[in-house]
Amino acid sequence: MAKAISASELGIELKPGDDGSLFKWFVASFLMGKRIQAPIAAQAYKVIVEEEGRDTARKLQHCTSRELVSMLGRAHYVRYDESTAQRLLDLSAKLNAEYAGKITHIRSASENRQAFEKRLGAFDGVGPKTIEIFMRDAAKVLLW
Template sequence: MARSISAAQLGIQLKPDDDASLFKWFIASFLMGKRIQAPIAAQAYKVIVEEEGRNTPRKLQHCTSRELVAMLGRAHYVRYDETTAQRLLDLSARLNADYGGKITRIRQASEDRQAFEQRLAEFDGVGPKTIEIFMRDAAQVLF
């Protein structure tokens, strides 16, 4: 990924204890963490979160894989679209089940940044690149 897209460039204003903005940035980071061009990932974020209003873990969890694949397709995010859709659904379901849908609860359950990043890595499809992108902007409001 040659050029990094920040949370602010996507219109996400990260603030301490603001789960809404942290979730949006987590989804954007997840999409950008894949082998796909950043502008396409950013467009996929905009389609899913802004246009379709899937801006909370609960709203995201309650759409179908087929609906998500269609949203990704509208953004031309067609590489890995089936797995990405399923992982987004799994991610939101796990975030809801394990942390009440809140990134700040992951932070509260973690003794330090390393433990927090380890918990993020436990989500299917969240690897080092996604964590790096997410923490680049989120670390200042989480730690």
């Protein structure tokens, strides 16, 4: 089995209360949570967040589906590009609408880790694998 890619390997330094790093790691975890090779998912993260600067839920939501499909294509993330693009847009819209675009607000609204994971799972396209990847690194800074 392929080695898991960590937040630090992507240049994401997770810190308590640092919403920027948590959002970036959530996007990376979302991309890696699909049935796609981790290096391709990591490259897709780099194209979307680093090259295109879509590093907040607000900036991501202001992409078109076509722009996101193009970004995913540049990273060779083509197997689920249409559905992934739409789910990323839906994810950012929900995060903006329900939590003011902040993972830390999901944390504040959750009484414990289990409740937090349940809220993450309410995002379309976020399943147990995405939650497992995200929490592997983020749990250390979410602090209950």
